[in-house]
Amino acid sequence: MIIDCHGHYTTAPKALERWRELQIEGLSDPARTPAAASLKISDDELRESIELNQLAKMNERGIDLTVFSPRASFMAHHIGGFETSAAWSAICNELIARVVGLFPDRFIGAAMLPQSPGVDPATCLPELDRCINEHGFVAVNLSPDPSGGHWTSPPLSDRHWYPVYERLVAHDIPAMIHVSTSCNACFHTTGSHYLNADTTAFMQCLTSDLFKDFPTLRFVIPHGGGAVPYHWGRFRGLAQEMKKPLLSEHLLKNIFFDTCVYHQPGINLLTEVMPVDNVLFASEMIGAVRGIDPETGFAFDDTRRYIDAAPGLTAADRSQIFEGNARRVYPRLDAALRARASATLASGL
Numbered sequence: 001m002i003i004d005c006h007g008h009y010t011t012a013p014k015a016l017e018r019w020r021e022l023q024i025e026g027l028s029d030p031a032r033t034p035a036a037a038s039l040k041i042s043d044d045e046l047r048e049s050i051e052l053n054q055l056a057k058m059n060e061r062g063i064d065l066t067v068f069s070p071r072a073s074f075m076a077h078h079i080g081g082f083e084t085s086a087a088w089s090a091i092c093n094e095l096i097a098r099v100v101g102l103f104p105d106r107f108i109g110a111a112m113l114p115q116s117p118g119v120d121p122a123t124c125l126p127e128l129d130r131c132i133n134e135h136g137f138v139a140v141n142l143s144p145d146p147s148g149g150h151w152t153s154p155p156l157s158d159r160h161w162y163p164v165y166e167r168l169v170a171h172d173i174p175a176m177i178h179v180s181t182s183c184n185a186c187f188h189t190t191g192s193h194y195l196n197a198d199t200t201a202f203m204q205c206l207t208s209d210l211f212k213d214f215p216t217l218r219f220v221i222p223h224g225g226g227a228v229p230y231h232w233g234r235f236r237g238l239a240q241e242m243k244k245p246l247l248s249e250h251l252l253k254n255i256f257f258d259t260c261v262y263h264q265p266g267i268n269l270l271t272e273v274m275p276v277d278n279v280l281f282a283s284e285m286i287g288a289v290r291g292i293d294p295e296t297g298f299a300f301d302d303t304r305r306y307i308d309a310a311p312g313l314t315a316a317d318r319s320q321i322f323e324g325n326a327r328r329v330y331p332r333l334d335a336a337l338r339a340r341a342s343a344t345l346a347s348g349l
Contacts, residue, residue, distance in 0.1 A: 002304065003326040003333070004058070006176065006222055006258050006282030007066035007107075009096060011053040013045045016095065020074070023088065027080050036091055046098055055106060057285055061304050067326075067333065068096055069110035069141050072287075073189055075180035078148035082116040082123055089114040089127055097135040105340070108333060109137035110176065113164075115146040117153070122163035132171050138332040139220075140168070142175040144201050149184030149193050156201055157208030165214050172331050174218035174256075177201045190288035198226030202255065206239055206247070211254045218254055218329055220280060224261035229273040248275070256329055258282035259303045259321070262289050264296075267306035276317045280325045281307060 019039045026033030058066060070092035077085055089112045096109045111131035113124040131137040142164065145151050154160040156177070168175055182193035198221050211217060221228070228235065236247055244250050258280050261267050271279060282303065289300040298305060307313065307321055327334035 001064045001337075002062060002322045003281060004063050004066040004283050004285070005220065005280045005326050005330070006260055006284045007054065007068045008071045008284065008287055009068060009092075009099065010071045010286050011049045012071065012095060013041050013049055015039060015041050015045075016091070017074075019091070020088065023084065024079060027084065036087060039091060041095070043098070043102060046095070047102055050099060050103060050107075053286055055103065057299075058106065061283075061302055063283070063304065064106070065337075066107050067110050067139060067330065068099060068107040069139075069176075070096060070112040072141065072178050072194075073181045075112055075115075075141070075143065076148065077115040077143060077146035077180055078117055078150075078183055080116075082114065082119045085114040085116045086123075086127065090130075093127065093131050093135065093137075096137075097131075100135070108336060109135055110139040110141060111135075111137045113140055113142060115143055117147040119146075120163070121161055124164060125167050128164070128167055128171075132173065132332075136332075136336065137173075138330045138336065139173050140175050141178045143179045144177060144197060144204070145179050148180065149182035149187045151200075155204040155208070157204050157210045162213075165217050168218075169214055169216055172216075174220050174329050176220045176222055176258075178222055194223055194288070195226040198223050199228060200226075202226070202228050202235070202251075205251055205255060206235060206244065207242065211251070215254075218256065220256045220258060220329065222258045222260055222282065222284070224259065224266060224270050225257040225274075228257070229270045232273045252278050256280055256325065258284075259307060260284040260287075260301075261303070261306070262300040263293070264306050264309060267303070268310055268312070271307075271310050271317075271321075272312055276313070276320050277325060279321050280329060281322045 019034055022032055022034040092112050100107045100109050114127050128140055144156050179193055179197040182189045187193040202221055239247055256278050257274055260282050261270055283301050285301045293300050
């Protein structure tokens with residue numbers, strides 16, 4: 001089985017974007033604030049948005065299941081306050097739940113949290129609980145920078161974040177560390193802000209003892225970990241200078257990296273530097289890089305091709321990256337797949 005742990009609903013019907021525009025207009029003119037019930041998207045519209053896009057590419061590339069979450073750049077936690085984010089998160093998560101309901105064998109949900117700059121992260125817990133308990137989601141996306149590129153929040157190691165961590169541990173779910181749109185002109189959203197955040201999150205964990213307080217907490221750092229694999233010697237050296245344990249003990253029991261790296265040498269580096277047990281297959285398709293690579297003639301985000309071609313991987317390694325690691329890091333995903341298999345077996349008896 002091939003599990004893509006990093007998918008976003010980037011092809012949602014335009015009605016969602018129009019609703020968001022009205023919500024933003026309502027910040028200056030409350031009379032224009034839309035009600036949640038005013039968003040009208042039919043099941044047929046949802047099917048079309050998925051079947052012609054993500055599902056078509058999954059079938060083409062042999063991807064069986066995608067962990068699916070709201071569009072990362074649309075999270076935009078910096079817009080408005082908590083009430084704005086809470087309404088927007090609930091609507092986006094509801095659409096994910098509907099997509100999963102329409103395609104239960106191909107998608108499973110991950111939640112967007114209603115984060116807001118300067119607001120206690122504990123305010124996210126009701127939506128987190130709702131998505132896990134009512135929708136059967138298996139993970140959340142957690143932004144270390146709700147300010148949109150200005151980095152006004154404490155580091156991930158700070159007790160500011162502990163209410164969220166306590167709930168993640170209680171539900172036994174991982175968090176993908178994923179920022180949203182940059183409103184800082186210095187940082188291009190997908191070309192630098194995302195990758196900066198990946199690297200920064202790792203370093204915040206390295207300089208702390210976070211996982212002593214939360215030994216079962218799991219973070220998935222996307223986009224191949226940003227600069228982490230490329231500068232692994234730097235991080236090992238810094239940890240040594242700080243008198244931290246070896247990174248295999250200090251971080252790699254809790255931090256994992258996905259394969260959203262869009263060329264063969266990058267995947268080769270990732271899989272050579274990082275232990276196989278810490279690499280999860282992902283494509284972020286349809287996402288930041290959608291074109292055809294003129295050097296190969298294939299889509300940049302066809303990441304399965306790179307895993308298949310990585311010279312240092314055995315068949316067992318590929319199985320771990322494609323399926324085994326995701327089932328271990330996302331236990332609720334594993335439980336859902338086991339329940340599905342049991343139901344299929346029972347129906348055949």
